[in-house]
Amino acid sequence: MNHDAAHRTTTSIDHARIAVVVPSYNHAQFIEATLRSIFNQTLLPTELLVIDDGSADGSPAIIERVLKDCPIPCELIARANHGLCATLNEALSRTRGEYFAYLGSDDLWLADFLAARLSTLESRAAAVLAYGHSFLIDEHNIIIDCTLDWAQYADGDAQTMLLQQTIAPMNPTVLYRRAPLERHGWNEQSKLEDYELYLRLSAEGDFAFDPRVLSAWRQHAHNTSRDFSWMIDARLAAQRRVADHLGLSAGDLERLQRVSHFAGAEDLLRLGEKSKAFTLLRQNLAGAPSAVALLGPLARLCVPYSLIKWRKKRMQERAAERYGPLII
Numbered sequence: 001m002n003h004d005a006a007h008r009t010t011t012s013i014d015h016a017r018i019a020v021v022v023p024s025y026n027h028a029q030f031i032e033a034t035l036r037s038i039f040n041q042t043l044l045p046t047e048l049l050v051i052d053d054g055s056a057d058g059s060p061a062i063i064e065r066v067l068k069d070c071p072i073p074c075e076l077i078a079r080a081n082h083g084l085c086a087t088l089n090e091a092l093s094r095t096r097g098e099y100f101a102y103l104g105s106d107d108l109w110l111a112d113f114l115a116a117r118l119s120t121l122e123s124r125a126a127a128v129l130a131y132g133h134s135f136l137i138d139e140h141n142i143i144i145d146c147t148l149d150w151a152q153y154a155d156g157d158a159q160t161m162l163l164q165q166t167i168a169p170m171n172p173t174v175l176y177r178r179a180p181l182e183r184h185g186w187n188e189q190s191k192l193e194d195y196e197l198y199l200r201l202s203a204e205g206d207f208a209f210d211p212r213v214l215s216a217w218r219q220h221a222h223n224t225s226r227d228f229s230w231m232i233d234a235r236l237a238a239q240r241r242v243a244d245h246l247g248l249s250a251g252d253l254e255r256l257q258r259v260s261h262f263a264g265a266e267d268l269l270r271l272g273e274k275s276k277a278f279t280l281l282r283q284n285l286a287g288a289p290s291a292v293a294l295l296g297p298l299a300r301l302c303v304p305y306s307l308i309k310w311r312k313k314r315m316q317e318r319a320a321e322r323y324g325p326l327i328i
Contacts, residue, residue, distance in 0.1 A: 018101060038109060053082060100175075
C-alpha cells in the first residue's frame with residue numbers, strides 16, 4: 001500500500017463512517033473499473049463488501065484479483081443468485097457505519113463522489129439521503145448523455161417528483177443515511193428495487209440534492225431498466241403498495257396513477273415506441289397537466305420512427321462531443 005492510500009484509509013476510518021457495497025452480477029467486462037473507481041475515492045469508505053449474486057461469466061475470479069489492491073478492509077461473498085433486492089438487504093445487514101452506498105457492478109464513481117455526498121448529508125440533518133446528477137456512458141466509457149441536461153431533480157421534499165414525474169435519483173448517485181434505510185430496506189418482491197424505497201424514505205425526510213455530476217450509469221444491451229414499459233408497470237405497482245404509508249386516499253392514488261401513465265407515455269414516445277405510447281395516452285388523457293401539454297405527445301405520434309432514431313443518435317453524438325470520454 002502506498003503512502004497516499006494509507007493516508008486516505010486513515011481519513012476514512014476517522015471521519016467517513018461509510019459502508020460501500022457492490023452487488024455483482026455478470027459484469028465481468030466492467031467490474032474491475034467499478035471497483036477501482038471506489039479505490040480511487042478522495043475519501044475512502046470504512047469497508048467494502050462485494051456480493052457476487054451467482055454470476056456465470058467469471059466475475060468472482062476478477063473481483064478476487066482486483067480486491068488484492070483494495071486499500072481498505074474488504075470482503076467478497078460469492079453465492080447462488082438471490083436477486084438484487086435480497087442482495088442489498090444482505091449487504092445492509094452485514095455492514096456497519098452511519099452511511100451506506102452501493103455501486104452497481106457496471107457503474108462508476110468519480111473520485112470526489114463520497115467526499116461530496118458525505119459533506120452534503122452532514123450539512124442536512126433532516127435528509128435521509130443525498131444524490132445528484134449522473135453521466136450515462138456506453139461500453140467504452142463514452143459519455144452519451146447527462147441528467148444535468150434534462151432532469152429537473154427536487155431538493156428537499158421529493159414526493160411530488162417521485163409520484164408525478166418519471167425521474168428519480170439514479171442509484172449510482174445516492175448516499176444513504178443508514179438509520180432510516182434500515183427501517184425499510186428493499187422490498188424483495190419489488191421488480192424496481194429503488195423506486196419503492198425512495199417513496200418510503202420520502203415520507204421520513206428530505207432528499208438532499210447536490211447538482212455536481214459525480215457518477216456514471218452504464219447503458220448497455222443487458223440493462224433491465226432500459227425496458228420502459230416494464231418500468232412503468234413496476235412504478236405503478238410500487239405506488240399502490242406504499243399508498244397507505246404516504247397517506248394517499250383512493251382518489252389521490254387514482255389521480256397520481258393517471259399522471260404517471262401520461263408521463264410514461266411521453267417517455268415511450270421519446271423512445272419511438274408509438275403503439276405502447278398511444279395506448280397509454282388514449283387511456284389516460286385525464287393525466288395530462290393541461291390541454292396544451294397534450295399537443296407535444298400528439299405531435300410526436302406523427303413523427304416517423306426513423307427520425308426519432310436519428311435524433312436520439314445525434315443527441316448522443318453531441319453529448320460525446322461536449323463531454324468526451326469519462327476519465328476515472
